[in-house]
Amino acid sequence: MGLIDRRMGIFLAGLFVLTVAIPYGNLAMSGQPVPSYVVSLLGKYLCYALLAVALDLVWGYCGILSLGHGAFFALGGYAMGMHLMREIGDRGVYANPDLPDFMVFLNYEALPWYWHGFDMFWFACIMVLAVPGLLAFVFGWFAFRSRVTGVYLSIITQAMTYALMLAFFRNEMGFGGNNGLTDFKDVLGFDLQSDVTRAWLFGLSGLALAAGLLIAKAITDSKLGKVLIAVRDAESRTRFLGYRVEEYKLFVFVVSAMMAGVAGALYVPQVGIINPGEFSPANSIEIVIWVALGGRGTLVGAALGAILVAGAKTLLTGWLPEVWLFALGALFVLVTIFLPKGVLGLIEGRQKGQSASRERAAARADGVDLEVRPEELRGEEVKS
């Protein structure tokens, strides 16, 4: 067994080569074969990959189809963005040492209480974990205890991110309204525009992805991981064995939300902006597509799916922007029908020379399950 099986080993080795080669090609080689924008672009993909791993942990292993994971990503991003805003200091357009430009513009007298502490990097780092973690805890505590499952749970996670989007769009919330937070200058004193800083951020994203994968693997390999799969496949049966299903769901949901928060925090300095659009329901649905496409319940597949789809999106939106959404939809439909184990299943199935039909039969057992079971509909059995 071991934490690093063949699949994980190959992926991590590839990731390592990438995180060394890309900065090298950008900084150290003559003629700069890797342009700077590519470094940030790939860094962004790695953040998406971490986000996909976070979703796979709850969806692939515990059957919680969250359609709101973009919210945890965005909250982590906002926490980091708030620090970057404070770090601008008096170098903003209005040269106010305490208030970010948008607050001066909106006639704020003083910094809102919830902005305090974000001038300190360590505090922002804690918030990157704590804010998504706390939201996931409160949300999950109510949802899982009242035994909301399946489609209903998916819908309320979607509603959660939608509500947050509307809230963050409001100027009165104090997060920069629809412009969000932007015009960052530096982080820990390093210029965010410099190639070296960007290379570091890229490397850190690679490291975070590797760490996220290993943490998720350790969780899913443990007995707890087996309980999660048991919950995914036969929730009620798991309860009769004495497991408090809601506690297990809550644990994995909170861990996943924190992981998504870290992904968001690394994403923001690389793209240079965070705005309420990150909360949009469509974003969260895209994460699900990454995971389904890469291979649900495989962790590595989820990361791969995110990178592939994000890459395809960059290429396609460059050539034919109108086509992208249709292409994404078509891709999703085709993958669910023909590749129920995702791209990873395709690659590994090839290697093992297994017949496609057998693969498909095995996949059906743990495939995408949006069915509503009758027992979930019997309201009277639901306890709070």
Place this chain on the structure above:
Amino acid sequence: MSIQLALDGVSRSFDGFKAINELSLTVEKGELRAVIGPNGAGKTTMMDIITGKTRPDTGSVMWNQTIDLTEQDEAGAARLGIGRKFQKPTVFETQSVEDNIALSLAGERSVWASLFHRRSPAEATRITEILELVRLEDQRSDQAGDLSHGQKQWLEIGMLLAQDPELLLVDEPAAGMTDAETMRTADLLRDIAGKHTVIVVEHDMEFVRALDCRVTVLHQGHVLAEGSLDHVSANPEVVEVYLGR
């Protein structure tokens, strides 16, 4: 002998239909009890009530004369020492036979305990013992979903034994088994009784006879008769609603 389980005046209706109606039933510690009755008599619903899945509208279900089970949820009842085998065999299909047993094995159920769990030699031995007992040692690494219906029944019995519960509720264990296997199940349950309390629901009269224990006949959510199999078989009402068909 002390009382393990006592249902007193339990009723439960679904959309006006009384699935359980003023049901009172006492089972002693270490007793083996068979529950029979026509389809829809409320046998499974009775188990749902004992295991915290369904809450009764009225009545009490006392555990060891001290704890009211109607206030427990499923995990709570399981942690008190109530294990259950379902009418429709329910195993964890995408996990190995061995892992199905490992998940059921008695022990701490908290999140932290599971996260840091290491299988002890004693647990490994116990898993092997159980797999041998239910004759699934050759299927140890197979996916549970690939087992036949009868094998799934055995696996679920194995899971039940792994839990080492004080009370075993066994709903139609013989369905899908061969005659020889049915008799083996009966032997197994007779062996377990004494150390554990066992309540078995079954339609197979050969099987019930082999259990050689006190029989409760349920009809329309109510106890119609109770006593030895011969005693209840002689009851004209029982013959009319159930045995005579």
